[in-house]
Amino acid sequence: MAIPKNTNRVSTLREPQLAIVVAMTDDRVIGCKNQIPWDMPEERLLFREMTFDNTVIMGSHTFQSLEKPLANRINIVLTKSPKSFPGAITCRSFFQSLVLGLRIGKPIYVIGGVGPYQMALSVADCLHISWIKGTFKGDRYFPELDRRNWLAEEKRVYEGFSYVRYRRHIKAVTQP
Ligand SMILES: NC(=O)c1ccc[n+]([C@@H]2O[C@H](COP(=O)([O-])OP(=O)(O)OC[C@H]3O[C@@H](n4cnc5c(N)ncnc54)[C@H](OP(=O)(O)O)[C@@H]3O)[C@@H](O)[C@H]2O)c1
Numbered sequence: 479m480a481i482p483k484n485t486n487r488v489s490t491l492r493e494p495q496l497a498i499v500v501a502m503t504d505d506r507v508i509g510c511k512n513q514i515p516w517d518m519p520e521e522r523l524l525f526r527e528m529t530f531d532n533t534v535i536m537g538s539h540t541f542q543s544l545e546k547p548l549a550n551r552i553n554i555v556l557t558k559s560p561k562s563f564p565g566a567i568t569c570r571s572f573f574q575s576l577v578l579g580l581r582i583g584k585p586i587y588v589i590g591g592v593g594p595y596q597m598a599l600s601v602a603d604c605l606h607i608s609w610i611k612g613t614f615k616g617d618r619y620f621p622e623l624d625r626r627n628w629l630a631e632e633k634r635v636y637e638g639f640s641y642v643r644y645r646r647h648i649k650a651v652t653q654p
Contacts, residue, residue, distance in 0.1 A: 495585040495586065495603060495604060496576070496579075496585075496586045496588070496598070496601060496602045496603055496604070497585065497586070497587050497588070497602055497603070497604035497605065497606060498587070498588050498595060498598050498599065498602045498604070498605045498606065499525060499528060499529065499587050499588070499589050499606045500589075500590060500595065500605075500606070500607055500608070500620055501514070501516075501518070501521055501525070501607075501608035501610055501639065502607065502608070502609065502610060502619075502620045503609075503610045503611075503612070503613060503614055503616070504609065505613070505619075506619040506620040506621075506622075506623075507610075507613075507614050507615075507616030507618070507619060508590060508591065508592070508616065508618050508619060508620050509543075509590075509591060509616060509617065509618035510614070510615055510616045510617050510618070511617065512539055512542070512543045513543055514543075515614035515615065515616055516610055516612075516614055516638075518608075518610070518638050518639060520636050520637065520638070520639075521608050521610075521636070521638070521639055524608065524636075524641060525589075525608075528587065528606060529548065529551055529587045529589065530550055530551065531550055531551065531584070532551060532552070532584045532585045532586070532587055533551065533552040533554060533579045533582050533584050533585070533586045533587065534548055534551050534552070534553055534554065534586075534587050534588075534589045535554045535556065535569075535572075535575045535576075535579060535586060535587070535588045535589065535594060535598075536553070536554070536555060536556065536588070536589045536590055536591070536594060537555070537556050537557075537590065537591045537592075537593055537594050538555055538556065538557040538559070538563065539591055540589065540590045540591045540594075541553065541555045541563055541566060542563075546565065547563075547564070547565030547566055552567070552582060552584065553565060553566035553567070554566065554567050554568075554569055554575045554578060554579065555567070555568050555569070556568075556569055556570075556571070556572060556575055556593070556594060557569075557570070558570060572593075572594060572597040572598070576601070588602065591618055592618055592619065592620070592621065595620055595621055596621045599621060599623075602646070603645065603646050604643065604644065604645055604646070605628055605643070605644040605645075605646075606641070606642075606643055606644075607641070607642050607644065608639045608640070608641050609639055609640045609641075609642060610638065610639045611638055611639060611640075612638075626647065627646060627647050628644035628645070628646060628647055629644060629645050629646075629647045630642050630643070630644050631643050631644065631645050
């Protein structure tokens with residue numbers, strides 16, 4: 479897949495945003511048997527609206543769990559393997575995917591799974607979490623979150639889940 483030319487003048491003038499998007503239960507379940515354990519159309523719609531026309535970075539298992547590449551988004555897939563993933567640009571490291579995302583110049587959303595989330599947690603400035611109500615059996619978990627680093631800026635309650643947008647908490651630098 480060819481790297482699209484950056485035609486969006488506004489996004490080239492400001493820093494592209496790096497965000498994490500995840501849906502998880504209170505006990506941090508995100509997946510089971512390479513699928514999402516719940517079926518929530520409203521949550522999927524929220525995800526689509528948020529990531530639409532932007533760049534998404536994901537691991538190869540997450541990409542393979544999708545029926546097809548995410549439409550109207552630049553799909554970047556992390557893999558160490560030499561194989562290609564139709565409809566996606568492959569990168570061999572998280573760093574490489576970030577450099578590419580920055581060159582493209584659109585907001586970047588890291589959309590899973592566990593490894594990409596872990597890498598993105600130290601650099602993302604924004605965290606979009608859909609907190610799924612109830613308990614679900616899982617075999618994949620979002621990394622432990624240090625809540626002191628994240629400020630909840632917005633909360634919306636939906637049937638079956640609550641959406642919270644967090645911003646990285648920048649500690650004030652004090653003079654010695
Ligand atoms: N609830 C949610 O919001 C959400 C979101 C996304 C995914 N999920 C769920 O999570 C599960 C999939 O996640 P997962 O953790 O098992 O797998 P994953 O992160 O999607 O994929 C793992 C693979 O990605 C590649 N990879 C990961 N980090 C890399 C890096 N830094 N450099 C190069 N390659 C890298 C490797 O691919 P190769 O083996 O090809 O080298 C690795 O084996 C599924 O159940 C899915 O439904 C849930």
